[in-house]
Amino acid sequence: MSGRDDILRRIRASLGSGDGEAGRAQAVARRLKRHPRGIIPDTGADTGADTVARFVDKARAAAATVETVRSANVGKAIVDFLRAHNLPQRLRAGADERLRRIAWPKGGEPEILAGASDGDDVTGLSHAFAGVGETGTLVLLSGADNPSTVNFLPENHIVIVDAADIAADYETVWTRLRRRFGASKMPRTVNLVTGPSRSADIEQTLIMGAHGPVRLHVIVVTG
Amino acid sequence: MEVRSPQFRQSAAAALDDARLQGALRQVRSRFIDKRAKGVASLPEFEALRENARAIKNHVLERLDLYLEAYEERVTAQGGHVHWARDASEARGIVLDLCRKANARVVTKGKSMISEEIGLNAFLERHGVAPVETDLGEYIIQLRGEHPSHIIAPAVHLNIGQVRDSFRAAHTHLPPDRAMEAPESLLAEARGVLREKFLSADVGITGANFLIAETGTSVIVTNEGNGDLTQLLPRIHIVLASIEKIVPTLDDMSQIMRLLARSATGQEMSVYTTLSTGPRRRGDLDGPEQYHVVLLDNGRSNMVGTEFQDMLRCIRCGACMNHCPVYQAVGGHAYGWVYPGPMGAVLTPTLVGVDKAGHLPNASTFCGRCESVCPMKIPLPKMMRHWREREFERHLVPADFRRGLKLWAWFARRPFLYRVFAGLGMTVLGLAGRRRGRFARLPLAAGWTAHRDLPAPQGGTFIGQWKRRRGAGR
Structure with missing residues (x-):
C-alpha cells in the first residue's frame, strides 16, 4: 500500500467514519466553496472610520516609513527618499505598467534596472496589489510585473500602494484575489509584508534588517 | 535526534545549576509574557477568535482525510507535487531523493520543526548534502552543534558572548579584528555569510505554518525574511509539513493568523507571511522551477479520534512554554527531544513513546497557565493527566510510587x-x-x-x- 493510501486509511480508521460519508464530503465541499469569513475585528471601517489612516498608523508602528502623496508627486517622493538616505538614484523594478507611468521630476529620473533582483541592488521598487488597514500590511503578488526578489534582496524597498486598494481586513483582499485569478487559484507567491525585516534571536534584542530590507518605505497614492 | 527525555531528572537538575542558562531564562519570563499580554490586549476579539479557531481546526480534524485529498488535488492542479511520508525515515528518503535528482550540494533551510522531528540535517550531511540553516537562531545553534531549546526562539538559551565565540570560530575568512561587540554587527555578519548561501543553494527547504486546501497553498510566517529567500532563490522548493497543518480556506487561515503572532511574539502581525502555490509560472522572472510538499504523518493519524486529538490543533506559537513555570526553570533542552514545554510534554510521548518520555507529563504543576494562554484552547493539563494514567497502567512508574499510590x-x-x-x-x-x-x-x-x-x-x-x-x- 502506498504511503498516501496508508495514511488516509489510518485517518479513516481512527475517525471511525463509515456512515455519514456523504455528509462529511458535503461539509468539506461547502466550506471550500463558500469560505465563510469568520470573525472580522472591528476596525471601524463599516462605520466610516478612515481605513487609510489606520493603515498608515499601523505600518508606522511596524517600523515602516510612510508618506501619502498625489499621483503626480510619486516620482518626486521616490527621488527625495533616495536623496534623504544618501542612496544611489538607481532602482530595481518589474514591468508593472503603473511603475512605467510614474512622472519623474524634470532631469531627475533615477536609473531603472528592469527585471528580477540578483542581490546586487541597493533599492527595489514595487507596486502593491493591496494594503490591509487592520495591521498596516502590504500585499504583493509575484510575476513579471513585480518580481518577488525585489521584495527581499535589496536593502531598501519602496512600495507604492493606491489608497483605493487599501482594504480594512485580509478577507476583503482574498475576495479581490479570487475575482482576479478565479476561484481556488492563486499567483505563485503572495507576500504579506508588515514593516522591514528584523530578528530578535540574539538575547531577544530586536534588531532591524535581518535577511530582508532594512528600510521599508511606503508611498500611499491618493487620486 | 537522540531521545534524551528519559534523563529528564538529571538534565533538569543540571539546568537549574547552570547560571548562564538561568540568566537567559529570566529573559523568557519577562519579555515573552509581557509582549504577549500587550498583543492580546490590542485585539478585543481575541477570545472570540480563539473559539472560532478551535472550531475551525476541530472541523478539519473530523474530516482530515477529505481535506488532505482536496489540498493535494489543488497542489497538483497548479504544477506542484505532493509526497506522503508515513514516518520520519520515509520523509528523509523523499527529501534526499529530490536533492539527488537535482544534484544538490548545498541546501538552504527556513525554520522547520518538522525538519528537527525527522532529524533531517544529520541525515543529509551523512549523504553528502550540506544543509544550511538560515534563521539566525537556527544558524547559531547549527554552528554550535546544538538543537533548538524553544520552538520559535531556538537560541534563547544562549547569550551574546556565546554567539560571538561561535561566529569567530566559524567565519575564519573574515578579519579577526572586525567589529563584533554589538548584536547589530553579529546580525550583519550572519546576513553577509548567509546571503552567499542563499544565492548558491540548489534546493530550499521550508516548513509550513498552514496548508490551505482551497488553493493548494503553503504558508510560512517569519520576521527575518530568511524563509522567503530560501524558497525564492533555489531551483527547487521543498515544503515539509505535518498532516494537521491543513486549514480549509484563506479566510480560515486569516482567523488563526490573527492569533499566531500575538500569542508568539506579541506582534499584531509578523513581518512576512508568505503564501506559496506551485512552481514558477509562465512569464515569471524568479521563483523555483519545482515545488514539492512532503506531508508527514509520523504517528499523527493515530492521534485522530483519541483523547490526544486536540493536540493536533497546535499552531506552534510557543505561548505554553513561555508561561510554564517548569520550562521557565529548566529551559527547553532538559525535555530531551524536539518539542519542549507543555506542548512537548503532550506530543513527545505520542511521537517517541511514553516509556521514554513519561517524565515530561509528570514535570507539571498543573497550574493551568498553558491552557489559559493557548490560542487554540488545547486542554494541555488534561492530556498530561491522560499520559500519567497510561504510564501507570503500563507499569512504567517506579515500584515505590505504585505501592504508595495503591496504599493510598x-x-x-x-x-x-x-x-x-x-x-x-x-x-x-x-x-x-x-x-x-x-x-x-x-x-x-x-x-x-x-x-x-x-x-x-x-x-x-x-x-x-x-x-x-x-x-x-x-
Whole structure:
C-alpha cells in the first residue's frame, strides 16, 4: 500500500467514519466553496472610520516609513527618499505598467534596472496589489510585473500602494484575489509584508534588517 | 535526534545549576509574557477568535482525510507535487531523493520543526548534502552543534558572548579584528555569510505554518525574511509539513493568523507571511522551477479520534512554554527531544513513546497557565493527566510510587478508615511538631524536606473543618 493510501486509511480508521460519508464530503465541499469569513475585528471601517489612516498608523508602528502623496508627486517622493538616505538614484523594478507611468521630476529620473533582483541592488521598487488597514500590511503578488526578489534582496524597498486598494481586513483582499485569478487559484507567491525585516534571536534584542530590507518605505497614492 | 527525555531528572537538575542558562531564562519570563499580554490586549476579539479557531481546526480534524485529498488535488492542479511520508525515515528518503535528482550540494533551510522531528540535517550531511540553516537562531545553534531549546526562539538559551565565540570560530575568512561587540554587527555578519548561501543553494527547504486546501497553498510566517529567500532563490522548493497543518480556506487561515503572532511574539502581525502555490509560472522572472510538499504523518493519524486529538490543533506559537513555570526553570533542552514545554510534554510521548518520555507529563504543576494562554484552547493539563494514567497502567512508574499510590487508593475507597488514619496522623504530627511548628526532616518525606521545612499541621483535618464550618454556616 502506498504511503498516501496508508495514511488516509489510518485517518479513516481512527475517525471511525463509515456512515455519514456523504455528509462529511458535503461539509468539506461547502466550506471550500463558500469560505465563510469568520470573525472580522472591528476596525471601524463599516462605520466610516478612515481605513487609510489606520493603515498608515499601523505600518508606522511596524517600523515602516510612510508618506501619502498625489499621483503626480510619486516620482518626486521616490527621488527625495533616495536623496534623504544618501542612496544611489538607481532602482530595481518589474514591468508593472503603473511603475512605467510614474512622472519623474524634470532631469531627475533615477536609473531603472528592469527585471528580477540578483542581490546586487541597493533599492527595489514595487507596486502593491493591496494594503490591509487592520495591521498596516502590504500585499504583493509575484510575476513579471513585480518580481518577488525585489521584495527581499535589496536593502531598501519602496512600495507604492493606491489608497483605493487599501482594504480594512485580509478577507476583503482574498475576495479581490479570487475575482482576479478565479476561484481556488492563486499567483505563485503572495507576500504579506508588515514593516522591514528584523530578528530578535540574539538575547531577544530586536534588531532591524535581518535577511530582508532594512528600510521599508511606503508611498500611499491618493487620486 | 537522540531521545534524551528519559534523563529528564538529571538534565533538569543540571539546568537549574547552570547560571548562564538561568540568566537567559529570566529573559523568557519577562519579555515573552509581557509582549504577549500587550498583543492580546490590542485585539478585543481575541477570545472570540480563539473559539472560532478551535472550531475551525476541530472541523478539519473530523474530516482530515477529505481535506488532505482536496489540498493535494489543488497542489497538483497548479504544477506542484505532493509526497506522503508515513514516518520520519520515509520523509528523509523523499527529501534526499529530490536533492539527488537535482544534484544538490548545498541546501538552504527556513525554520522547520518538522525538519528537527525527522532529524533531517544529520541525515543529509551523512549523504553528502550540506544543509544550511538560515534563521539566525537556527544558524547559531547549527554552528554550535546544538538543537533548538524553544520552538520559535531556538537560541534563547544562549547569550551574546556565546554567539560571538561561535561566529569567530566559524567565519575564519573574515578579519579577526572586525567589529563584533554589538548584536547589530553579529546580525550583519550572519546576513553577509548567509546571503552567499542563499544565492548558491540548489534546493530550499521550508516548513509550513498552514496548508490551505482551497488553493493548494503553503504558508510560512517569519520576521527575518530568511524563509522567503530560501524558497525564492533555489531551483527547487521543498515544503515539509505535518498532516494537521491543513486549514480549509484563506479566510480560515486569516482567523488563526490573527492569533499566531500575538500569542508568539506579541506582534499584531509578523513581518512576512508568505503564501506559496506551485512552481514558477509562465512569464515569471524568479521563483523555483519545482515545488514539492512532503506531508508527514509520523504517528499523527493515530492521534485522530483519541483523547490526544486536540493536540493536533497546535499552531506552534510557543505561548505554553513561555508561561510554564517548569520550562521557565529548566529551559527547553532538559525535555530531551524536539518539542519542549507543555506542548512537548503532550506530543513527545505520542511521537517517541511514553516509556521514554513519561517524565515530561509528570514535570507539571498543573497550574493551568498553558491552557489559559493557548490560542487554540488545547486542554494541555488534561492530556498530561491522560499520559500519567497510561504510564501507570503500563507499569512504567517506579515500584515505590505504585505501592504508595495503591496504599493510598485502598484507604481512599474506605472513607471511614481514611478519616481515622488521617486524623491520627495529623494529631501525631501536630503534637511532635508543636514546639518548633515545622519539621526539617521527616521519615518518608525526604524529597520534600531536603529543600524546605514541612509545617506542622494544626487545626484538624480538612474533612473535620469542613464539617464544623458547614455546620456553623447553617
